[in-house]
Amino acid sequence: LTGPFHPQKLAIAALGNSGSTGADGIEGDIAYFPSFDALKAAPDAAVKGKIVFIDNQMKAAQDGSGYGYFGRGRFVGPNAAAKKGAIAIVIRSIGTDSHRNPHTGVTNFEAGVTPIPSGAISNPDADLLVRQWQHGKPLRLKLLLTPKTLGDQPSGNVIAEVPGSDPKASPVIIACHLDSWDLGTGAIDDAxxxxxxxxxxxxxxxxxxxxxxxxxxxxxxxxxxxxxGKAYFDAHGKERHAVAMESDFGADRVWRVDFKLPEGAAGLADRIAAALAPYGITRGKQPAGGGADVGALIESGVPTIDLQQDGTRYFDIHHTPDDTFDKVDPAQIRQNVVAWTVTIGLLANSADAELP
Incomplete structure (x- = not known):
């Protein structure tokens, strides 16, 4: 922040797919919006030539609810700001902590929309900006973000199998993801x-x-x-799968199990829920949704089960420098392993009448 008050450095991280300010940076007036919806509703004239700031503060929740709603500021906020003529955008980090650690993550621009510099500032710095804004004086920001887009680079999947005794039976697929953001080590998301x-x-x-x-x-x-996940579906999506599951919400304990299984699998769901109950895991009432890397399989009709992890502190750490191995609680991750072993064991020995 360069004015009108005493200059203040802000902790910021560039978002994935952000444009660059160039080595000299850019400076401009801030256009403040309390939410992504407020930015969407704003006339172009309120945005054009300015640096947009979206201030929407996510709250902690056990089920992680709110990420989809508040995350829009990061997912599509920069695209909306660019289309309205903004020269850059800064958002309050999509996180629930009070550390001066910004939370990065991907943003996406529509075809034909030139990416603008896009960053996330830490929650304490966002609080500072809001306090200054409340004085009613125009705020100015000097922004320096120099990311580079290198284009598509080689990546890959790692696939392993525990062979079953019945080659005609469809497999159970369990997934996670290998990559992580550069700020941390990816211990929680998703090692x-x-x-x-x-x-x-x-x-x-x-x-x-x-x-x-x-x-x-x-x-x-x-x-x-x-x-x-898309590459796996392209290669194997036409094959039969009994069920698809994913673990991608940290390492804290499993507290609820949700199902989305065929009608003939009611007994199987009951057995799984009963086996998990001694470990403090309750049965949910809503259908399971699955995870991103098995999302295409689930959309094609493959059944799924969610072993819902406690996400109360997940977004304190998510996509920050704090995502390191010391954040993994040994007792809680062991409970996860037990829950997955119990669930996968019952699924892998289920009858054809219960799963496709």
Whole structure:
């Protein structure tokens, strides 16, 4: 912030697909909007030639609800600002912490829309900006963001299997994603998920051969567009799958199980819910939604189960420098492995009458 008050440096991170300010940076007046909806409703004249700031503060929730709503400021806010003539955009980080750590993440611009410099500032810095805005004086911001877009680069999926005893039975696929944002190490998002599903598969393998094959998918390039999940579907989407599941919400305990299974699988769902209950896991009432990397499979009709993790602190860490291995609680990640082992074990030994 360069004016009208004492200059103040802000902690900022560029968003994925952001445009660059150039080495000299840019400076402009701030156009303040309390939400993404307010930006959408604003006339172009209120935005043109200015640096947009979207101030929408996400609240912590056990189920992570709110990410989809507040995340719009990051997902499509820069595109909307660019179309209205903004020279840049800064958003309040899509996070629930009070640290001076900005939360990065991908944004997307429509074809034909020139990407503008797009960044996220930490929650304390957003609070500072809002306090200054409330004085009613025009605010100015000097912005320096120099990301580069290198175009598509090679990535890949890692696929492994625990072979089942019945080659005619459709496999159970369990997924996570390999990539992470550069600010942290990706321990929570999503190395923990890869560890959880792989450990569960190894426990089942050690206990004896399951009836169905268990297929483990470590998907690449999820953060920038779910490219690994889409590539898997392109290669295997026409094959039968018994069920598809994903672990991609950190490492804290599983607290609820949701189902989206065929009508003939009611008994299977009951057995899974009963087996999970001793571990403090309740049965949800809404249908399971699955995860991004198996999303195309689920949209094609493959059944799914969600082992819902406690997301109360997930968005304190998500896409920040704090995403490091010390944030993984050993007791909670062990409970995840138990829940996945129990669930996958029952699925992998289910009858054809219960799953496709």
């Amino acid at each position: 923990a998920g890869c560890g959880i599903i792989t450990a569960a598969a190894k426990h089942i393998m050690a206990a004896g051969q399951p009836r169905r094959t268990i297929r483990i998918l470590w998907a690449g390039a999820e953060e920038v567009g779910v490219f690994g």
